[in-house]
Amino acid sequence: MVRSMAAYGIRQEEIARCLGLRSAKTLRRHFSEELDRAAPEANARVAQSLYQQATAGKKTAAAIFWLKVRAGWREPATDAPRPVEAPPPFVVRIQPR
Numbered sequence: 464m465v466r467s468m469a470a471y472g473i474r475q476e477e478i479a480r481c482l483g484l485r486s487a488k489t490l491r492r493h494f495s496e497e498l499d500r501a502a503p504e505a506n507a508r509v510a511q512s513l514y515q516q517a518t519a520g521k522k523t524a525a526a527i528f529w530l531k532v533r534a535g536w537r538e539p540a541t542d543a544p545r546p547v548e549a550p551p552p553f554v555v556r557i558q559p560r
Contacts, residue, residue, distance in 0.1 A: 464482075465494040466497040466500065466504075469501035469502065471505075472502075475487035475490055506529075509526055512526055513526035513530060
């Protein structure tokens with residue numbers, strides 16, 4: 464249960480509360496291995512699924528979202544120039560003498 468909840472991205476404080484533990488520190492003391500392994504294992508399963516979907520030509524938006532958010536994947540930066548913001552208009556008032 465701890466491994467699954469951690470893999471889904473549920474915060475340790477919330478997992479501890481669900482288990483009736485007093486704190487996340489207590490949770491970590493008793494379930495450190497499950498907490499440490501949960502996210503990398505989940506990311507590996509999603510990466511495998513993404514690979515299978517991509518090579519089969521299926522839709523992959525959910526897997527891509529997961530990997531960007533949870534596994535830190537990023538799209539490469541493009542060399543396209545960014546738009547430049549125009550300066551505010553400059554108004555000159557001439558007063559008659």
